[in-house]
Amino acid sequence: MDRVVDELGLVPEGEHLTVFIPATGTAYVFRVRSRVNRGYEIINYGPLPLPADTPLLRLGGGLIPVPEFGVLPGLSYNPSTTPINFPTTFNVYDKSDMWFIPKEDRERLFHVKTFITPSWIRVSVDIPRGVPQRRFQKDRVVVDVDRPFGWSRGFIEVVRFPQVYYGFRVANDTNLNVRTFVRFVYGEYVIEIPKDPELVFNILTRRFPSYWLTMPITVMDTTLRAALTETYGFEGFPLYPVNKRDEALRAYAELLKGVKV
Amino acid sequence: MARELLTLYGETDGTNRTGDFPLYSDIIYSTGTAPFTPPTYIVVPAGMKAKIWARRVSGDGETDVIIQWSPDVTVATPMWIPVERVKLAGKGSIELEKRRPVVVRGIRGVEAFKISWSQPEAAKASVVVEVELTDEED
Helix, strand or coil, X not given: CCCCCCCCCCCCCCCEEEEEECCCCEEEEEEEXXXXXXXXXXXXXXXXXXCCCCEEEECCCCEEECCCCCEECCCEECCCCCCECCCCCCCCCCCCCCCCCCHHHCCEEXXXXXXXXXXXXXXXXXXXXXXXXXXXXXXXXXXXXXXXXXXXXXXXXXXXXXXXXXXXEEEECCCCCXXXXXXXXXXXXXXXXXXXXXXXXXXXXXXXXXXXXXXXXXXXXXXXXXXXXXXXXXXCEECCCHXXXXXXXXXXXXXXXXXCC | CCEEEEEEEEECCCCCCEEECCCECXXXXXXXXXXXXXXXXXXXXXXXXXXXXXXXXXXXXXXXXXXXXXXXXXXXXXXXXXEEEEEECCCEEEEEEEEEEEEEEXXXXXXXXXXXXECCCCCCEEEEEEEEEECCCC
């Protein structure tokens, strides 16, 4: 029902994308009006952007430098204070982060699947940069790539909200110093938020097909909240049970008055 | 799910009758200087397993190639337990590609495997192994 994606795992034109945020229990519902990079969805980015001599932390304690651009030493990880941002030489909005777009481009949404070679590399993402999002038992424990869990191996999927910098973290829990490689499969969507409360309700009660993506956001940082509000005009649609239809429609209608896209 | 296939290559030093192969691969970065010297063992991350699918040995003389497993490579003197031995009877080469791999599991993330040689007379020999590191169930 919710696998409304093509063979690349991207949302085709005319279909819906639901982005759920666990921290707030809300979701954004987008209709993909256009996928402008149709036919060229793959970027062979190259090595992880780890400059030589960058100090990394050792999983057992201590520091180790990156010996050569893109090499991730054995048993090492990058701390939250030195995230990976995927810079580019192209004339993008911010060359330090090829996926960053400002809030004025709110009708654009990047859906990015990141594949890292070797595929055993642990990966997580801070949203916004510097704010770890992996938690256990509410906020009692912060887990991340340097812990036994709180990460995935070799793959991570996100949408890139405008006006928000993301910071990626990686760890290598073998003893091998490895040459890394990154491939992106992405969709550059032109999106709109459906203006029909009934449709939104049907999507959020999973009675209408939509691709659901749960973002790794368990903490709503103030800068993230501000960016989302400035970009879309609201913090997302709260989810209602199916038997609260009338209440949901009223709430959605009210929220839709302030929607910016 | 993670799944990575590595082709590892190692050579004897030609002067010692026994030793551990330093391992090279396109994906492994190494230099002649510590801590980036070629690895002589591979740690299997917790939750993953190393599947050793193929062994190719060639050399100038009789050579035993032994795959060994350690339950904890972080201790001062790791214990190494043989899990497979391939014998090259004399000058030449041998290739073994099996339907079932040799499996080494990462349970705590400190398990490791290495490939060693043993020769009655020191001679040049090399080994190639195909290793799959995966967290898939089978």
